[in-house]
Amino acid sequence: MGIFAMPSLGADMEAGRLIEWLVSPGDAVTRGDIVAVVETQKGAIEIECFEEGTVRELLADIGTDLAVGAPLATIQAEGEPIPEAAVAEQATPVEAEQPVVTAPAPQPVAPIPPQRPQAPAPGVVQSSPAARIKARELGFDLAMLTGSGPGGAIVLEDVEAEKTPQSKRSPQDEMRRAIAAAMTRSKQTIPHFYLSQTIDVTPAMEWLTSFNEGKPPSERVLLGALFLRATVLASAKVKTVNGHFTEEGFKPSDKINPGLAVALRSGGLVAPAIVDAEQMGIVELMAAMRDLVTRARAGRLRSSEMTEGTITLSSLGDSGAESMAGVIFPPQVALVGIGAPGLRPWVVDGNVEPRHLVTLTISADHRANDGRQASRFLSVFDSLLSTPEAL
Structure with missing residues (x-):
């Protein structure tokens, strides 16, 4: 009988509050099924099951705060025998044969007063x-x-x-506290180093103008999707930036699940991942980005999106600072930061021309990378953006 436990939904998570069960005892579950909703400092997260079988028992009540690793439910695998105690509970009791007795003549019976709910025992306080x-x-x-x-x-x-009657924290305060704890831990435990490169994104922006011509806004591709695709393809070539650093050392990932830093309207930041992004083209990535941002701001992310990221992309969008050196999300080993595009002078074929430029910065974990790998990542990224039609 397997135990389904409270998962860790990020390096900054210590506990979560169970707010909804989406399965009941007796339900069949398969890998990837959403079985519960847990509330953390970063919003409501849909918890996925990574086992197959039948839900046997729900071990946690709705509204309960549970530490990471606390048991939530038991799941019986297919073909696994039911415990004897459970079999005994399910067995229908057989009534013993009773001697035949002649019933006496019916007598008048006084009415039975209605039953009142039983009050708690004296001194017992109802509490969770x-x-x-x-x-x-x-x-x-x-x-x-x-x-x-x-x-x-x-x-x-x-x-x-x-x-703390006078100092209750708001959800935004709790999120900032969680982010502060995670980023402090990251800077204290990960030996960061940073490399930057200015790249010309004029070809990418011209290609987007042509690609989006005549399309409704819902079908247009944004520059961020090209940045995401370039991050994925560059990570496939420079494998030391894509994976996790654990107690056993660096473990490169077979998948590329880029986390996307999303600023929430209420304040705070989350970085859910697009799973299996290497299998998506530009249009699919754009749709995945829209869906992820919408659900992140609605507080309806999934546990796999919060835990399976292998590298993170953080872009300042169309306006903001020229460059950004971010803090790595542990246990990842790299974060790609992209400043806002700006029209600046640039030398093209010996001539100075106005071009749209961005500053690309990679924050890398020195335990998994050195300057050579990080520099190669920037070079590959630049090359990919110069030929956007090949993305």
Whole structure:
């Protein structure tokens, strides 16, 4: 019997709150099925199952805060025997034969008063498991609190509100706190180095103008999709930038799942990944980017998108600073930062011409890369953007 546990949805995640079950005991599940929704500092994340079988038991209640690795459900694999205890529960009891007794004549029976719900035992406070654990940690007496849960039960929020009644953090504050913790850990543990190169994106922008001509806005391709495609193809050629650094050392990834840094309207940042991006063309990548940004801002990302990134792309868009050197998202080993395009003088065939330029910067983990690999990545990226029709 397999245990489906709370997954880690990023280096900055320590716990999550279960807010919805999408399966019930007895449901069949396969790899990739969305089975639950968990709320973290970065929004609601759809949790995928990576086992096949039948959901046997749900071990966590909705609204409970659970640490990474905490059991959520049990899943019975196909062909796996059902535990004897469960078989006993499912067995239909057989009534023992009773002697035949002649019933007495019916007698008048007094009406039975309606049953009232049984009150909790004296001294027992209705509360959630998470609230009881937190109250023990803080030394609070639950009997002194007022519950806001079903039937007046005390839930975790009630305990936390009592702990810091004047300093409750907003979701945006929680996200900034999580980002700060992850980025601090990244800079403290990853030996970053940075290389930059200015590239001419005029050919790419001219090609886009021609490609998008006559198309409705929903079908147009943006420059960001070309940047993403170039990142994917350059990562395929320079494999040391694509993968994870673990306790065993650097492990290059067979897949290229570029994370896309998305600024949320409410504040904060997430970097969900486009899985198997190496199998997508420009149009498919553009559609995937639109979908990812829409769901990120709606707070409906999937667990695989938050955990399977192998390299990250962060672009400042059409306006902003000329360059950006980002912080690597662990356990990844590289982040590609692209400044805003600008019209500046550039030498072309010995002549100075106005050209659209961007500054491309790679932040690399020195444990997996050195200057030679990072420089080659920038060179390949530049070459790809100079012939956008080949992307």
